[in-house]
Amino acid sequence: xxxxxxxxxRYLSYVTGMNQRWRASPxxxxxxxxxxxxxxxxxxxxxxxxxxxxRAGGNCYQDFTSHNDVDVLIDVSxxxxxxxxxxxxxxxxxxxxxxxxx
Numbered sequence: 001x002x003x004x005x006x007x008x009x010r011y012l013s014y015v016t017g018m019n020q021r022w023r024a025s026p027x028x029x030x031x032x033x034x035x036x037x038x039x040x041x042x043x044x045x046x047x048x049x050x051x052x053x054x055r056a057g058g059n060c061y062q063d064f065t066s067h068n069d070v071d072v073l074i075d076v077s078x079x080x081x082x083x084x085x086x087x088x089x090x091x092x093x094x095x096x097x098x099x100x101x102x
Contacts, residue, residue: 001040002033003028004029004031014075015029024070025068027072029073030075031075032078052070053067054075054076055073076095077096078096079096080096
């Protein structure tokens with residue numbers, strides 16, 4: 001899991017989503033790489049009484065993910081795997097996958 005705090009040079013790029021009208025200022029941004037890490041992010045924030053927001057593609061038209069009251073922004077953009085399960089005959093698409101994935 002990657003942790004980005006305000007003093008990190010990447011911080012500004014993560015607090016601004018696709019809709020640049022809204023910008024958050026969370027104490028930290030967490031980038032889980034898989035489901036167990038995402039669960040850990042949520043559990044730790046809830047235990048500490050922090051308000052969380054989860055962003056996937058960053059395409060929110062309102063300030064739901066980039067709200068000023070957010071303490072911890074959980075960005076799942078690294079969870080962008082697309083897999084096929086032959087046993088289930090199903091495709092699984094990660095929460096961070098976007099239409100522009102190359």
